[in-house]
Structure formats: structure tokens, C-alpha cells
Amino acid sequence: MKRIIALALILLTITACQVALPPDPISTPAPVTATMEITAPMLEPTQPPTNALSSTPEATATPSSAGNGKMARQYLQAIAGEIGHREPGTKEEKLTAEYIQGVFEQLGYVPEVQYFSFYDEDEEEDLYSPNVIAVKKGKSEQVIVVGAHYDSAYEYGSKGADDNASGVAVMLEVAGKIQALDIPYTIQFVAFGAEEYDLDGSYYFVDNLSKTERRNIVGMFNLDSLIAGDKTYIYGNDGPGTMRDWVLEDAANLGFALEGKTAAELNNEDGSPCECADYDPFEKTGIPFAYFEATNWELSPDAMIQVDPKFGKQGEIRHTQFDTIDYIDATFPERIDHHLNLFVTLLFDLLTRYE
Numbered sequence: 001m002k003r004i005i006a007l008a009l010i011l012l013t014i015t016a017c018q019v020a021l022p023p024d025p026i027s028t029p030a031p032v033t034a035t036m037e038i039t040a041p042m043l044e045p046t047q048p049p050t051n052a053l054s055s056t057p058e059a060t061a062t063p064s065s066a067g068n069g070k071m072a073r074q075y076l077q078a079i080a081g082e083i084g085h086r087e088p089g090t091k092e093e094k095l096t097a098e099y100i101q102g103v104f105e106q107l108g109y110v111p112e113v114q115y116f117s118f119y120d121e122d123e124e125e126d127l128y129s130p131n132v133i134a135v136k137k138g139k140s141e142q143v144i145v146v147g148a149h150y151d152s153a154y155e156y157g158s159k160g161a162d163d164n165a166s167g168v169a170v171m172l173e174v175a176g177k178i179q180a181l182d183i184p185y186t187i188q189f190v191a192f193g194a195e196e197y198d199l200d201g202s203y204y205f206v207d208n209l210s211k212t213e214r215r216n217i218v219g220m221f222n223l224d225s226l227i228a229g230d231k232t233y234i235y236g237n238d239g240p241g242t243m244r245d246w247v248l249e250d251a252a253n254l255g256f257a258l259e260g261k262t263a264a265e266l267n268n269e270d271g272s273p274c275e276c277a278d279y280d281p282f283e284k285t286g287i288p289f290a291y292f293e294a295t296n297w298e299l300s301p302d303a304m305i306q307v308d309p310k311f312g313k314q315g316e317i318r319h320t321q322f323d324t325i326d327y328i329d330a331t332f333p334e335r336i337d338h339h340l341n342l343f344v345t346l347l348f349d350l351l352t353r354y355e
Contacts, residue, residue, distance in 0.1 A: 069340030075169035080161035087154040088194035089127030109134035116204035129193030148223040149195030163318035167223030202278035220282040228317035229294030229306040236290035243290040
């Protein structure tokens with residue numbers, strides 16, 4: 001009953017456009033009849049300096065990072081603070097998709113909603129979830145996909161502030177900042193559904209690309225679990241001209257403490273893909289990727305322990321009841337705002353200057 005009352009209060013205070021799920025009264029989550037209000041104001045885009053489009057990062061060509069992350073903080077609050085738990089296939093997950101679609105529309109995009117189904121083995125039924133896609137045209141028809149999943153861990157009751165309202169929040173702020181700018185590549189922003197179940201949204205997205213569309217993607221940039229971990233990282237294919245190495249150089253120029261790991265270092269001990277995040281189906285298709293995360297690789301071999309084990313659940317924040325804005329703010333003051341600033345700044349730089 002408390003959950004129903006809480007959801008009702010959310011629905012009365014938020015307005016946006018409706019997203020109707022496929023008409024299946026048994027397996028489709030119950031429709032949400034209220035509307036959503038996008039309370040976060042839009043950022044005014046700022047045109048970059050005329051020398052900002054370059055193949056190598058230059059500190060002098062980077063807009064000031066002051067204020068970056070403030071809009072992301074508001075999106076984070078709307079998703080993890082107001083909607084909260086977003087188990088794949090539920091009306092809360094659907095409500096989040098509606099919210100994201102509404103934000104994209106306020107920012108001037110014409111988003112597409114891509115529905116897919118997945119099988120819930122526990123309930124023995126098909127459930128539905130949507131990917132929400134928005135495209136920013138660039139000078140080139142070649143595409144960089146920027147992706148972040150918006151659902152939260154389904155078996156732990158987590159509110160999913162770190163995992164992964166944070167990634168969606170960074171994506172939305174950057175989408176707003178570049179909307180009116182001339183940029184090198186076309187950017188395809190994708191909010192993936194049902195990642196926590198089995199990477200279902202990202203697999204559906206990749207599986208439904210044509211051969212031409214796959215060849216046209218120059219890289220995928222994944223955003224996942226950005227605000228709780230002790231340290232900030234970028235992973236991905238390495239070498240001259242890769243997104244990973246470009247961002248590492250940009251971060252060094254700006255004085256950001258960002259550490260790098262290669263795509264191979266994310267694999268399992270036997271060399272097989274870890275299948276642990278939404279970059280996985282892109283990598284298996286041969287598409288280069290980069291991936292932002294905040295954790296602490298010094299604490300565990302798989303980086304699941306993000307902070308000192310005296311915090312959270314023996315050092316884990318994501319997939320636990322500790323994955324809330326309030327807990328992270330109280331336990332690690334200023335960490336959320338610092339991380340959001342760093343990731344927004346570096347992603348903005350990449351999308352506006354990487355060639």
C-alpha cells in the first residue's frame with residue numbers, strides 16, 4: 001500500500017508525453033494514466049570556440065567545466081529520487097522511459113521508442129520494455145552511439161541512483177548541451193531498457209541494426225555507474241585515434257583524475273567477454289567502444305567493490321539498498337557533483353571535438 005501511495009504522489013507531480021506499450025493485457029505492464037512534468041529547466045547551448053573541432057584534445061579549446069553536471073543532478077533526482085526502483089518490465093520502468101522521452105522532446109529532439117520483449121523466467125511470462133532513441137545530426141553521416149540503461153537491479157529493491165540513473169543523467173545533460181551545435185559525427189543517444197535482466201535492450205538494439213547501419217557506427221560510448229565509486233575510469237579499445245585514448249589525453253589536459261583500462265582487461269580470465277554491460281553486443285559485432293564507470297579496481301579483481309568495505313554492503317553500492325542519492329551524498333560528500341562534472345565535461349568534449 002505504501003508503494004502504491006508513493007507512486008500515486010509521483011504521478012500527480014510529473015507531466016510528459018505518454019508511451020503506450022503493446023496491447024497485451026497479461027504480460028504488458030499496467031498502463032500509467034498520469035502525465036509527467038519535466039521540472040528541470042533546459043540548458044542553453046553554448047557554441048564552442050571556432051577552433052574546437054579537432055582530432056586531438058586541447059585544453060585551450062575546451063569550454064569551462066564550471067556548472068557542468070548541474071542539469072545531470074536534476075535528472076538524477078527525477079529518476080532515482082522521485083521514481084525510484086525501476087525493475088525491468090514494470091510500470092516504474094515504463095514511467096522512466098516516458099520521462100526520458102519527455103526530456104528529449106523538451107531539448108528539441110524527436111525521440112523514437114523501440115519496443116522489445118524479454119522472458120521473465122521467475123514469472124514464466126513475456127514482459128515488455130522500450131529503448132528510447134534520440135538522434136543529433138552531425139557533419140558526418142557516420143554515427144557514435146551513446147548509451148545508458150535506465151532500469152535498476154530487479155532483485156535487490158535498489159533505487160538505482162548510481163546504477164544507472166547516473167549514466168542517463170549524464171547522457172541527457174550532454175544531449176541538451178550539443179543539441180544546437182555543429183558537431184563532427186552524428187550522435188545516436190539510446191536509453192536502454194532491461195539491462196539488469198540480461199542486457200536485453202542493448203542486444204535488441206544491435207540485433208535490429210542493418211548491415212549498413214552497423215558499418216556506419218564508428219564507436220559506442222557506454223555510461224554506467226558513475227557517481228558512487230572512489231575513482232573514475234574509462235575503458236575501451238586502445239591505441240592512437242581511439243575514443244578511450246582521446247578522452248584520457250583530454251582529462252589529463254584538464255587536470256581530471258581519470259584512469260584507463262583496455263577492452264582486453266575487462267574480459268574474463270579465459271579471455272572471453274565479460275558480458276557485464278551494454279557495450280557487450282556492440283563489441284561482439286566488431287564495433288569499437290569506450291565506457292565510463294566509477295569504482296575501485298584496487299579493492300577487487302572484478303571492480304564490483306566500489307568503495308571501502310566499511311561502507312555500503314561490504315563496499316558495494318550498486319545492486320544494494322545503499323544505492324540512493326541520500327546515502328551517497330551523506331557518506332561521500334561532494335562526490336556526486338564532482339563525478340557528474342567530470343563525466344559531462346569529458347563526454348561533451350568528445351562529441352564536439354573528436355574526429
